[in-house]
Amino acid sequence: MINLSPDLIEQAAQVAPDQTLATSFLAPQARPGMISLILFGHEVARARAVVSEPMLAAIRLQWWREALDEIYGSRPVRAQPIAQGLAATIHHHSLPRVWFDSFIDGFDVEQDPSPFATWDQLLDHADQTCGAFNRLALLIAGAPAISTPLDAVARQTGIMWRVWDLLAQWPRWTARRQLWLPTEAQSDLDVEAVFAGKPSPALALVLEQACQLVLAARRAANQACAQADFDQAFPAIAFAALAGPYARRFTRLGDPFRQVANLPLLERQLRLVWAVARQRV
Template identity: 55%
Template sequence: MIKLSQDLIEQAARVAPDATLATHFLLPEARPAMLALLLFHHEIARARQVVSESMLAAMRLQWWRETVHEIYQANRVRGHPIAEALAQTIRQHELPRAHFDAMIDAYGAEQEPQPFRDWPALLAHCDQSLGQFHRLALLIGGVGALSCPLDEACKQAGIAWRLWELMAHWPKWAQRHQCWLPSEALTSADLEEVCRGALSLAAQSGLRQAKDQINTALNAANRALVRADLNQAFGAIAYVSLARTYANRFTRLTDPYVHPVQISLLRRQMLLIWSVARQRL
């Protein structure tokens, strides 16, 4: 069983509170590996957010790309606690490398100010980032193989949560003059207008479209889950069920640039218990 330091456990709870909360529904032996995967994902997902230049973000992603390569080549793992935990996770669960490479490549697309032209391009990005994350999460959770229904559930769950993350980080990327909603959703506003600070009608429309896409993805994920058998592994993706509540509250705010969406711990616990009991998102 993988051993994680208390510092890493606490870090996972800080950077991915909902997903970490959902890991309590996994079998005990799967939880440390899931936390290691969460921490790795956080490192690559924030590559562009923590630096001022896209070149620096590319360097961070390349470091992780090389680290993953070293793990699969059975080379000595770099002296980094998350890299070491990831190496243990990959070896214990025999995780396919392709999912990791696809995730890293996906986050490399976020270096441009407005990288996605239309919804299909953005949805494909969501699948290649968080969809791949969910495929790995289910393998850690104990599914023997990813059937077609499970693969589709992972894709749609990835779309739902990644879109919510982009909505939630609207203030941050607006300040940096980045817009990760597709340009077709903002046809009546240019990038400067969207990032100026006031929530324009075009921006409001784009966020409502994102909410509709989230609900569509969750409904599609649940249709796929009807045909799948997840059992104990469902906890690996159960947190995505919160995306619907978050998105609905976010789009009702008068100024998402200022007001965060908050749900109490008790409320999140109850929603997760209900989701796990039904095995539906």
């Protein structure tokens, strides 16, 4: 059994409330490992957000690569609570390293002012990051292996969550004079107006395309869910069921430079209960 301090559990609830809420539907023995994965994911995903220079973000990502070297090399693991919890999770659940490396490497793109040339590249990035996270989550939750249907579920729910997350981070990216929108979608945009925080019909149209990617991934995810044998593992990716409602609220807001508030707690709970009961997102 993995032992996590109450402080780490509380930290997860603060930094990733939707993912942490979904862990309440997991078997008790899977929850500590999932909390550890959530905290690791948050630390990597925020590497660029909390520093002023791309080089500093690269240093933070390298720190986690070196922590994984210690964990998988059976060497003493640095005395940092999240790294210690991750080490216990990896060993307890026999997690493969490849998806951790994929997750970290995927966030290197946030150092690029315009990291994606096409929508397909953005979707592959979503799979490389959140899709990899979901594969690890499913293993922690009890999936004996990542079958072809489970791999498809992990990819599509990863697309749902990462694209929604990028939409939510729109103000942060543009404040750094970066655009995650693919260059193929930028031709009709006044980029300087975007960086100045000015909404426009052209920008709204392109962001609506991104929202439609979330909804298309939801349909593809549920087609894969119908073929997957989850047993008790589904709740590990149930949080993705909230991405669709968030994306729809984002488009209704009419101003991407405003922060989109979380759904009310009761609504999130009910949506997660319904998702877990149906094993659909």
